Each structure stands twice: as C-alpha cells, then as structure tokens.
Amino acid sequence: MQEMRESNRRYAEEFARGDLPSSPRKKLAVLTCMDVRLDVQRMLGLDLGDAHIIRNAGGSLTEDSVRSLLISSLLGTEEVVVIHHTDCRMRDVTEDELRTKAAQKTGAIPPFELGALPDLQQSVRATVAEIDESPWLIFERVWGFVYDVSTGLLDEVVGRKDP
C-alpha cells in the first residue's frame, strides 16, 4: 500500500491541472472485463476525459452494467465498445464449477449467478445484441471486440464492415 501511496504522490506531481468535463469527450463508453491484463485506456489510445469505462467479471451486461450504461447515456454517450478477451477466467469453466469454488471460499453457495461465459466471439456478439435490445440503452452504435492478452491486439467482431 505504501508503494501505491508513493506512486500516487508522483502521479499528482505531474498531473496536468485544469478541470476536465465529466461528460465523455468522445461520447464513448467501454464495457469490458476486470482482468488484470487489460489496460483499457492504453489499448484504445484513450486520454483522460475521453470515455466512461465499465468493468466487471467477464465484461458482461448485468443489471449493474445496464445501470452504468444508462447513466453514461444521460451524460452524452452515443457509442459503446464491448471488449471481451482471450484466456478469460470466466470461460472454460461452468457455472456449477464457479459455484462450488465460491462455496469452498465462503461456506455457502451464492444466491446470484457467477456468470460463466460461452465461446469468446459468441459472448461478444451476445453482449452487443443485449445492449442493442435493451429498452434502457439508447445508443447510436455498439461495437464488439476481442482483445488478445498475448499480443495486445483488438479484433473487431461486431462492426467490422461499417465505417
């Protein structure tokens, strides 16, 4: 923790002061996984102020990410980028296996879904479709990408043919 406190002090010393607006400059929100190998801003070349970034286990559309995306749209977001990634720990595992592991850790089976994911491209397409179909999410465009954690490359799964 001490290391992080010192990193933050150095960060603040070089911090470009000046008030950035709280609405996303690129009118963009990114929905992606919490995975340790994703540096979302760097992989997309986003600057401070550009986009809302929503992250959970898997990069899934849940009630909470619907809530966050809806709030984002109220702040001016018009486009959403969904990014799932290779070697995700929410894949190649079944819901039952996740529940068993959770029960071993906590002593009981959680009353909520843990969100094991299907095939990678399929989960991107499904998440993009869910956003498109949600009555709470009004956006002009939703894009879907797969991120390769071993190369740093994004592969466009939904939106490739469009401008």
Added chain:
Amino acid sequence: MQEMRESNRRYAEEFARGDLPSSPRKKLAVLTCMDVRLDVQRMLGLDLGDAHIIRNAGGSLTEDSVRSLLISSLLGTEEVVVIHHTDCRMRDVTEDELRTKAAQKTGAIPPFELGALPDLQQSVRATVAEIDESPWLIFERVWGFVYDVSTGLLDEVVGRKDP
C-alpha cells in the same frame, strides 16, 4: 473508431509479449467509478498484471460488484481498494432526479435503482463497511480512498492509521 483502431495497432506493436498470469500479482482488486477522469492504473502506479479493476457508475457495491469481487477472491485477491472521487455525477443529484432524466431518455422509469450517492467520505466508508460485512467477500484488508479529479491526489479515508 478508426483512430482507436490505429492506436491499438501502435499499442500492439510495442506490446511486451510474454504470458502474464491471470491472477493479480499484487493480490489486489480496485472498485471504483466509471468516470472519464480516472486513469486507475496510472493513479495507483499499477502495472499490467497487478490488479483486478472493477468499475461502475459511482464505484458502488452492487450485486454485480459483489460477484466480481468474489470471483477476484477466487483468483487470489486478498486486499480491496475502494476509490470514490470528487465532482462525481452520481452525487448532488437525487434518485428521483436520476429517474426523471432516465425516463426522459428512454420513455419509461427504470425498475432498478440508479444509485445516487451520499456525501463523498460517507459513501467511501459505507462501501468499505458493506464489503467487510458481506458474507460473500472474504478479504484480509479493505481500504477506502477519495480521489481528487482536479489534483490527481488520493486521500485515504479508511485505513489511514494502519500499516
């Protein structure tokens, strides 16, 4: 979108190949807001591979962030850092005002809470307490910070007196 595609190509060209483990090297998870002015890795000096990063509107503990934190604990996380920030758009607004804005955007009032937040320090303390008290979240330490979007500085609200 073309700009982001090109940024990603450049990112991948300089990407240090080599397989990072999917478990957080620092045994750490960060729960924070989706706000456009937060560069979580930079503000904490975190490298690729160090920590899970969970972000939603407000940095709130919801069923989805409980789910993500539980998954994180199954992957070895022992400490959690909660970061809320100054000038958050989920503050200084009531739940009713958020619902009214949502209804103007979507045509109906959402059946879920939008999550307006109370006083800043109070919301950090409450979120840390909720994590501590959740039967699904077994961690050794939970820290709470306020991030100042105009200075880049973190202020420790919970954990200050401890090592």
